[in-house]
Amino acid sequence: MDKVVRVDNLKVYYERRKGFLSKPQYIKAVDGVTFDIYRGEVLGLVGESGSGKTTIGKALAGIVRPTSGRVIILGKDLYSIRGQEAKKLRTKIQMIFQNPFSSLDPRMRIKDIVTEPLKIAGMKVADLDSRARELIEMVGLSREHLNRFPHQFSGGQRQRIAIARALSTNPELIIADEPTSALDVSIQAQILNLMKELKDKLDLTMLFISHDIGVIRYISDRVLVMYAGKIVESGEKTRLIDEPLHPYTKGLLDAVPVPDPSKRRVNPVVPGEPPDPVNPPSGCRFHPRCPYAKEECKRIEPELKSVDDDRKVACILY
């Protein structure tokens, strides 16, 4: 299968100083992550806050330079190419952000917001208007909306505008970072349906970041589960969610409350809290919270290994 993205041993550390003269500390937001995204698939990236999922999204969008490792998009190394080549590649990567109230410039008209990536890509001004009309109708709004400003729209409508902007350059990769978590469920459903419909129609390739496993199950084809900067499990979504292998994935899925009173949680909840990203635990980072942890778990850092065709797990139990 055709790979759009190849991420190879990606590490992103943020520097933090407690005081002016003190030694810097490194927050290991992403700490050695390897995965591919294939053409036409939606890869769901799930994890709790601080697990590194947004940082991965930013590294793929070209916003955060990796500390080490490589991000290869369409066969080119995103962080070593320069000039025109880099500009051309970057127009092929678009992002949809979490908060539609801060991701649209309040002083720009919708038509300018939607076509801004095209101007940067060098499209002729004469063609912009017709493209703007095409885009706005694609996301379920109408032409009359093009001359308005963002404050005249609701959260759901703004997210539609953000989607139109992301689609403007016919991107090869879309990175959606929690695009529906600021919305009410009834509006979230509209946006998810729109994204799914557009994905089928335009054969989009997408990295979809969310903390909501229900959303991930609905929209994704394959899922990566992150914990404390590492991938703990990956695989096809239905099998991964119905038969989780890694103890963290199990605990995470168990913790999600289901809207069905006959399915109240019976298993004990995962104890403790996520680790400090400056000094993560040795060995498996989940071991202090893991009900199956053994002595080895403190020493051996488990690798992400294939257990069958499409499933990978980072746990010594397998």
Added chain:
Amino acid sequence: MTHPLLDVRNLKTYFYLRRGVVKAVDGVSFRLNRGEALGIVGESGSGKTMTALSILRLVPYPGKIVGGEIIFKGRDLLKLTEKEMRHIRGKEISLIFQDPQNSLNPVFTVGWQVGEAIELHSEGKPLWDRIIEKVINILRGVGIPRVEDRVNDYPHEFSGGQKQRIMIGMSISNNPDIIIADEPTTALDVTIQAQIIDLLKDLRSRYNSSIILIAHNMGLVSELCDNVAVMYAGRIVEYGSIEEIFNDPLHPYTRMLLRCIPRTDIDVDKLESIPGEPPDPVNPPSGCRFHPRCPYAKEECKRDPIYIENIDGHMAVCELYRR
């Protein structure tokens, strides 16, 4: 029949803005029994938080409670003086806020803050050492590790989950009859959310307190509550037991809302979505406020007064059931 612990009757809380009047809570009635956990669910702007704040008479300016009764243990809270109300807040009815980050005071230690809640509602003036002893017991009870070393720490030294535990500790410090939890886990991760829900369940069985859980997450309500009120645009559109609401919802809004939720336990091809958007709060639609978005809407739905179906306490405000 015994009297309910709390009986809210036809509560109306309006906000007077330059643009017009926002009827945030517009004729809400429900009852809460001792030991019961009631969930109030709805999307943003449905009036669920304002209902909670109205019970404690903490509605922010320019909002005002303009009508109704809130009968708590035989007294109408809306008729009490501000001084009498202060004895109710935090002592008999307590509130857990959504965001533990902003609801603890950053310049005081947590021990001081929880202690203050106890001191304010104590008879006479107990010694501070005695209060701190009590604080330590409470914080241990809500699962703060190494409490003795930590009572003199400041809020920023605790994680988000621990801060919410401290808030819950504060809210139960005077053994209140009712704990109102307004989206207590929205700011937290799912594994921490599950821990907090376990804590609330545990406290409920330990102290037989009643809980009002305000939430937009239907899963959370299903996990914790006995009864549910579903709110839409300032009104309760359906009320019933947890089984009735989740297995046999009557109101079209409740039905559609449940089918909008992306489920973790089943695959669906297409989510149901509710067309349109919630109404403008200044100019809500006449009659049933859901009618412009409702697939079953008829002419009658546009008219007031609205029809209320009530079968053994399972209540839906909908014309569909008029025979």
